[in-house]
Amino acid sequence: MLRRLQFVGVILAASVTAGLLALGCRTVEPASFIATGDMNEELPQGKSVEVRYIANEGVLISSRDKRVLIDGLHRKYDDAYAYLPDDEREKIEAAKPPFENIDLILVSHYHGDHFHPESVGRYLQSSPKSLLATSEQVVAEVAAKFSSYATIKGRIAPVTYSFKERITRNVGGIDVEFLSVGHGTGRFAAIQNLAHVFTLGGKKFLHVGDAEMSVPLFDHYDLDKQGIDVAFMPAWFLTNAEGRTIIREHIKPKHIIAVHVGPTEAASLEQQIKDEFPDADVFGTMLEKRVL
Numbered sequence: 001m002l003r004r005l006q007f008v009g010v011i012l013a014a015s016v017t018a019g020l021l022a023l024g025c026r027t028v029e030p031a032s033f034i035a036t037g038d039m040n041e042e043l044p045q046g047k048s049v050e051v052r053y054i055a056n057e058g059v060l061i062s063s064r065d066k067r068v069l070i071d072g073l074h075r076k077y078d079d080a081y082a083y084l085p086d087d088e089r090e091k092i093e094a095a096k097p098p099f100e101n102i103d104l105i106l107v108s109h110y111h112g113d114h115f116h117p118e119s120v121g122r123y124l125q126s127s128p129k130s131l132l133a134t135s136e137q138v139v140a141e142v143a144a145k146f147s148s149y150a151t152i153k154g155r156i157a158p159v160t161y162s163f164k165e166r167i168t169r170n171v172g173g174i175d176v177e178f179l180s181v182g183h184g185t186g187r188f189a190a191i192q193n194l195a196h197v198f199t200l201g202g203k204k205f206l207h208v209g210d211a212e213m214s215v216p217l218f219d220h221y222d223l224d225k226q227g228i229d230v231a232f233m234p235a236w237f238l239t240n241a242e243g244r245t246i247i248r249e250h251i252k253p254k255h256i257i258a259v260h261v262g263p264t265e266a267a268s269l270e271q272q273i274k275d276e277f278p279d280a281d282v283f284g285t286m287l288e289k290r291v292l
Helices: 014-022 086-093 118-127 136-145 149-155 213-219 234-237 240-250 266-276
Strands: 051-052 059-062 067-070 106-109 129-136 154-161 166-171 174-180 194-200 203-205 230-234 255-259 289-292
Touching: 067 194, 086 118, 086 203, 106 174, 106 194, 118 136, 118 149, 129 136, 129 149, 129 240, 136 149, 136 154, 149 154, 154 166, 213 240, 230 234, 230 240, 234 240, 234 255, 234 266
Parallel strands: 067 106, 106 129, 129 154, 203 230, 230 255
Antiparallel strands: 051 059, 051 289, 059 067, 166 174, 174 194, 194 203
16 A cells, blocks of 8 residues: 655755646645665665655656656647646756656556657666667657767667557666557547566556556456556546446456646545545645655
8 A cells, every 4th residue: 555755855845836826726845856776775675666756647656666657748738737847847857866767657548648758868868777668650750850879779679560569668777558548539539558567675666647448348358467566647547437447347446546637626536536435545636746
């Protein structure tokens, strides 16, 4: 079971607080990062992984020796979606603490509330050890819109997308299952949305991006047999009958973290979600953390 960290460290500057309030989000004190290889000094006994919320579906997962960032490099897209204020965004794009030394960057799909080509490009320039593994659509966006693409191209691994297929690759010493789970029908049908399954700190994580909410699709992947410890699910999966069936019968995670929560809907969504999943967490406060 995840539990809340007692936040430590420096209080956000007044400008950050104002920026967060303007977005309609609760403000928090960002905790000082536990340096890679030195997490034992800060984590409670028996805990091995830290999960930090960025914004929207962005999460940073850190074990003692590896760090994975998913959907955490994006900029303001629309006021309906949570995004970091400029000074915190600048910090992450420049790979400054607590965002340094990320081993693997994953992007579910190319929508602006999950990804920005310049944000991804700048991070890869700022952090020479980091790798990006994502769909060919996302790679094409970076290639077309980040002017220094040639300097980072060698650290980008395109993942072939074919709906309902599973590809397993080792990137940066981390085994990742890339699941082609779609983004829906109609105008969303052509979007290459990837879910990710990987293990860090002895815990298995699932992040589905904006996956098509389809029982047959999730049944196809047999995720309920994989022993998922933590599933990051868009909030609407937890408030919709078919989504709840997917979670309960076709994923069966030990713990659920709701993401893709709008800046002004965290409180109301949390109550709805807790009615159905009392032990679930709802990420609505940017930079908050959990440990497990």
